[in-house]
Each structure stands twice: as structure tokens, then as C-alpha cells.
Amino acid sequence: MKRIRFPKRYLIVILTFISTCVCYIERVGFSIAYTVAADAAGVNQSSKGTILSTFYYGYACSQVPGGWAAQKIGGRRILLLSFVIWSLTCAFFPLDPNRIVVLVVARLLVGVAQGFIFPSIHTVLAEWVPPHERSRSVSLTTSGMYLGAAAGMLFLPTLVKLRGPHSVFVAEAALGAMWCLLWIKYASDPPRPEHPKATAASSGESLLPMKRSQKVKVENGGGSVKTAGIPWKSIIFCLPVWAIVVNNFTFHYALYVLMNWLPTYFEQGLQLSLHEMGSSKMMPYLNMFIFSNIGGVVADHLITRKILSVTATRKFLNTIGFIVASFALVALPLFRTAGGAVFCSSVALGFLALGRAGFAVNHMDIAPKYAGIVMGVSNTAGTLAGIIGVDLTGQLLEAAKANYSDLSTPESWKKVFLIPGLLCTFSSIVFMLFSTGEKIFD
Numbered sequence: 519m520k521r522i523r524f525p526k527r528y529l530i531v532i533l534t535f536i537s538t539c540v541c542y543i544e545r546v547g548f549s550i551a552y553t554v555a556a557d558a559a560g561v562n563q564s565s566k567g568t569i570l571s572t573f574y575y576g577y578a579c580s581q582v583p584g585g586w587a588a589q590k591i592g593g594r595r596i597l598l599l600s601f602v603i604w605s606l607t608c609a610f611f612p613l614d615p616n617r618i619v620v621l622v623v624a625r626l627l628v629g630v631a632q633g634f635i636f637p638s639i640h641t642v643l644a645e646w647v648p649p650h651e652r653s654r655s656v657s658l659t660t661s662g663m664y665l666g667a668a669a670g671m672l673f674l675p676t677l678v679k680l681r682g683p684h685s686v687f688v689a690e691a692a693l694g695a696m697w698c699l700l701w702i703k704y705a706s707d708p709p710r711p712e713h714p715k716a717t718a719a720s721s722g723e724s725l726l727p728m729k730r731s732q733k734v735k736v737e738n739g740g741g742s743v744k745t746a747g748i749p750w751k752s753i754i755f756c757l758p759v760w761a762i763v764v765n766n767f768t769f770h771y772a773l774y775v776l777m778n779w780l781p782t783y784f785e786q787g788l789q790l791s792l793h794e795m796g797s798s799k800m801m802p803y804l805n806m807f808i809f810s811n812i813g814g815v816v817a818d819h820l821i822t823r824k825i826l827s828v829t830a831t832r833k834f835l836n837t838i839g840f841i842v843a844s845f846a847l848v849a850l851p852l853f854r855t856a857g858g859a860v861f862c863s864s865v866a867l868g869f870l871a872l873g874r875a876g877f878a879v880n881h882m883d884i885a886p887k888y889a890g891i892v893m894g895v896s897n898t899a900g901t902l903a904g905i906i907g908v909d910l911t912g913q914l915l916e917a918a919k920a921n922y923s924d925l926s927t928p929e930s931w932k933k934v935f936l937i938p939g940l941l942c943t944f945s946s947i948v949f950m951l952f953s954t955g956e957k958i959f960d
Contacts, residue, residue: 527647
């Protein structure tokens, strides 16, 4: 019997899925471990917000450079370098809330390293994955973020309770090292005989509708894209790019606020113990994992069956996801039980993940050859959302604590969830008006 050949691009997608999963275990892990250590040391909410947002300063600085490096050097190599740097940082830097300078340097370094990850991943996927598989491939890869966050919320509070906060760093470094070994062994650039168009444009790219072209010289050899020049001005002044940027900002504002402050909401807003909540605390992120993949499958089905155009598909899923999430976020502080809060946050994050089948894949529609670059620009906005949202939330809670004496009242959390709720509505309107599924940059 003939052996069934497993396409290499599927293996690449699986490895990138695992990479995002591990990265978000690290991010959730730091939030959990630092919250425990900071509370034990008597750190106030505003200071906690500042430290939690430090990561995003480094992350913001490396988004566009990461896209450029992936474009010039190759996404495969840059992705590996990123994992090596942040894993070593986790392994050798201590978690001590009283050593603020050391903690800031460590989080900045991890942020810079992880800022290379998504531009590199999208460059790799644009090289390997044809257009009719992109929605589900990108959705599967990015859903690793949510599965990682769910796993972190499920297992890491118990690890902290049993082994202490610093044990989380050791576990994260070990996971990073194991992924590096898998990537070195199995990842490669697309071989040209199997992929005659094995550039960042990917095989099968001709299936995409095209609005206008900008000629790019592609040199032979290698898996990275060699271009005569990146059309920075056209990218910066392109309204469909800005539609992606605005939605990326909103998505990450909501995600990072919930990721960093949901543990505090459960423990201080609802007076619950994360450890005693069991598996229920992972449901919001597990829901993101499920809905992200549903969105990808639905999007590819609508496109390949020609039920909707690429443009209509992106707008349809993005609008449904962001509008439902908007209502759920505004309603979240009204739920005063563990079950109600978990349900509402699960709906909010789940439908935000569904919306990623709209805006998060769209840069590969409009600029397949510059996927890493556009992703870097877009993710910079998403990272700024993390800086603004996480820090602002800390200040809002500190002010609420002064007004209401503690954080157990719904009023203490109303503004925290109202802001991302309103942003979701605004962003969905922007995407409806200005986005397109047609290729703009060639």
C-alpha cells in the first residue's frame, strides 16, 4: 500500500499553532505569577498595571522591525531567534516584585523577542499556504493563543500554589526550548520544485481578485522574499490597511485587558479564588479557541463555494464577531456570580475570536507579498492597545478603589469593560466601510 503523504504545509501550520500556544502560556503565566507575588508584597493596582504593561512597550518596538527582518532574512529564522531569546530570559531572570528594574528589563526583553513572532508567522504562512486555505490556517495558528491562555489559566494557578510564582518561569522556559527543537528539526523554507511560486505570495495566489498591482522583483532561491522595495507610503496611506489596524487595536485592547485583569476581577471583584474555580476559569479562552477555528472554516467555505466574495466574507464575520462581543463586554460587570461572569466573558472573547476570520486574515488578502510587513504595522497598533488598555485599567481600578473602598462593586468595573465594548462597535463600522478582500499590493 502506498503511504499517505502528509503535506509539509500542514506540519508548518501545526508548528506555528504550537508556537502561539506556548507564547500565550507565557503571557498568562506572568500575569498569574506576578499578581500573586505582587499581592504578597503589597504592590498597589496602579503599579501592577504599569509592570503588566511593560511587556507591550518592548512588543510594540519590534513589530515593524520584525516584519522587515522576516521579509529580508526569512520568517523561519526570525521565529526561532525570537523563541530562543524569550525562553532564555524566562530561565535566567528572577520574579521579584521588589526588584523593579530587573523586572522591567526582563519584561521589555521578552516583549521585544515576542514582537517578532506574529510577523514571522504570517510571512511563513504566506509562503506556504494557498489563498483558499488561508482563513482556516491563520485561524488555527492564532487559536493557539487561546488554547495556551486556557491551559495557563487551568494549570498555572495550581503550579504557583504548589511550587511558588517563579516555577512558572521555569516551566515556560522549558516549553520554549522544546518548541525550538521541534522547529529546528521539522521546519524549512518552501522547496521551489514543489512550489513554483514559493515566495511570500504563495502557490495558488492567482485565485485572488486583484485591484491594482505594484511590480515587485522576486529573485530566485531561498524562502524569504527579496523585493526591489517595500511600498511604505502606499501601505501607510491605504484605507483598507487602516481598517485592519483599527480592528487589531480594538481586538487586542479587549483581549489584553481581560487577559491581564480577569484574574483580579475574579478574585477581588467577585471574591473568588482562581485555584478553587477549577476548570471554569479557562472557559473564556477555550471558547476563543473553538470560535476562532469555526470562523476560519466558515470563511473558507463561504469563499471556496462562492457563496460570498472574499470582501463580503471578511466583513460579515468581522461585524458579527465584534458587535456580539460589544454587548457582552458592556454586560460583563452586571454578572455577580462565577457562572455568569465566565459565561459573559466567554461570549465576549469567543465572538472576538470569530471576528479574526475577518480582519486578521485580511492583510494576506490585500498584500500577500507583504504579509509580514502589514502584520507588523497592524500588530504595532494592537500592542499600543495593550500598553494603553492594561495601564489605564490599573489607574481606573485604583481610582475606583478610592471611591468605593474596594473593587467588589459593579461600579468599580463598569468603565473597565465599557471602553472595549464601545471600541468594538466603532471598529466594526470602520471595517464595514473601508475594508476589501481584493489584492492591492503585488
